[in-house]
Amino acid sequence: MNKNRFKPVFPHKVFSLFLFFAVILGIASQQVFAESCGNEFHNAGQDCKGCHGNKFSVAGTIYLDKGVSIPLEGALIKITDAMGVKASLYSNRVGNFRLYENMTPPLQVSVAYQGRELFMNAKAAYGGCNNDGCHIPAAGKPGKVFIPARDYSLTGSVMEAGVDTGEISYDKDIKPIFDTKCVICHKSNGARSVSPLASYADVTAPAMLTPGSADSLLIQKLDKGSQLGTMWPYLNDAKQLQTIRDWIVNQNCLELSTSNVGGPVPDAEVKLKQGRIVKYQGYTNRNGNFILKKVKAGDYNVAISKKGYDTSTQTFRMDPNNRTTLDLSLKKR
Ligand code: HEC
Ligand code: HEC
Numbered sequence: 003m004n005k006n007r008f009k010p011v012f013p014h015k016v017f018s019l020f021l022f023f024a025v026i027l028g029i030a031s032q033q034v035f036a037e038s039c040g041n042e043f044h045n046a047g048q049d050c051k052g053c054h055g056n057k058f059s060v061a062g063t064i065y066l067d068k069g070v071s072i073p074l075e076g077a078l079i080k081i082t083d084a085m086g087v088k089a090s091l092y093s094n095r096v097g098n099f100r101l102y103e104n105m106t107p108p109l110q111v112s113v114a115y116q117g118r119e120l121f122m123n124a125k126a127a128y129g130g131c132n133n134d135g136c137h138i139p140a141a142g143k144p145g146k147v148f149i150p151a152r153d154y155s156l157t158g159s160v161m162e163a164g165v166d167t168g169e170i171s172y173d174k175d176i177k178p179i180f181d182t183k184c185v186i187c188h189k190s191n192g193a194r195s196v197s198p199l200a201s202y203a204d205v206t207a208p209a210m211l212t213p214g215s216a217d218s219l220l221i222q223k224l225d226k227g228s229q230l231g232t233m234w235p236y237l238n239d240a241k242q243l244q245t246i247r248d249w250i251v252n253q254n255c256l257e258l259s260t261s262n263v264g265g266p267v268p269d270a271e272v273k274l275k276q277g278r279i280v281k282y283q284g285y286t287n288r289n290g291n292f293i294l295k296k297v298k299a300g301d302y303n304v305a306i307s308k309k310g311y312d313t314s315t316q317t318f319r320m321d322p323n324n325r326t327t328l329d330l331s332l333k334k335r
Pocket of ligand 2: 180183184185186187188193194196197199210219220223224232233236237
């Protein structure tokens with residue numbers, strides 16, 4: 003049929019109304035498909051041809067790791083069919099690829115990445131790579147075509163976790179108490195504006211307290227048993243009073259140290275495990291740093307241990323496309 007001979011049979015108005023609804027419907031259906039399907043970024047690892055049939059001659063998904071957790075973008079898939087027709091295409095960001103051009107099986111297929119090329123041993127009789135019975139171990143499981151990237155070193159450090167010194171900080175411990183219980187009145191336009199308590203300077207003003215002294219006015223005004231203690235009902239918390247008292251009397255209202263992260267932990271054992279199997283293992287040097295060499299892409303459990311410390315475990319993904327260092331802390335027992 004010659005498409006050029008097509009002429010709209012509708013009167014103009016009806017036709018534009020039809021167009022209007024078609025556009026609305028189109029937008030609506032696109033929104034529905036956006037999350038599940040309707041684009042090339044869906045159903046990774048699933049049997050593409052099972053749904054799409056022969057619309058695709060070849061389709062599948064490529065992964066970086068054997069565990070098929072990290073999709074590989076940019077792998078080059080090369081196909082030569084029985085007639086010698088060649089095609090090549092790249093996997094997208096979820097690892098998917100698909101070819102629309104007709105191909106005559108059996109097909110010779112290879113996958114290349116970072117200068118490495120893997121060939122299929124036998125020619126493929128069917129282009130549905132993720133089809134049950136092809137690169138799929140069992141029904142319902144995702145496809146398993148993977149091409150390992152270069153293995154990279156994993157570097158990291160192990161530091162001693164902060165020790166709780168019991169130190170009191172104005173910003174962390176004192177200010178929140180005054181802000182919630184006192185500042186409503188003790189501020190520039192509050193009911194007791196003559197003695198503001200909104201900042202460190204306000205609170206430590208000479209009229210308010212003398213560092214190191216339990217006779218400070220601030221403490222006396224909060225002393226339940228004392229006649230002066232008219233401000234106690236606003237505080238009404240013995241633990242908070244103790245904190246304020248300790249801060250003034252024992253800590254002289256000073257900030258002791260800014261960081262409570264300890265030093266490096268040398269000779270800590272670092273293990274990367276998959277399941278119960280230790281895949282990589284090493285020790286921190288005297289600066290607390292470690293290197294595990296040639297780590298393959300995949301998901302791991304990291305366990306750090308040293309005598310006298312609590313063993314620390316966490317998950318870690320070695321993703322050559324998104325490399326990070328592994329900085330950890332250990333808590334002294
Ligand atoms: C469970 C069924 C199902 C599976 C499995 C599936 N798709 Fe789809 N796919 C759909 C549906 C439904 C649409 C939307 C309708 C359409 O456009 O054909 C779609 C649309 C698409 C589109 C956009 C339209 C087109 O035909 O170009 C691409 C590209 C695509 N899929 C690629 C893939 C690839 C690659 C795989 C395998 C990794 C795959 N699909 C697996 C159901 C599926
Ligand atoms: C409802 C308003 C109000 C709140 C809330 C309040 N105060 Fe007062 N504060 C006053 C008034 C009024 C005075 C003066 C009368 C007195 O000393 O009893 C005062 C006096 C004081 C004084 C003596 C200095 C001065 O201005 O005379 C101190 C110190 C003080 N308050 C501390 C606090 C602390 C600490 C809190 C929070 C736990 C607090 N106040 C909560 C109203 C308030």
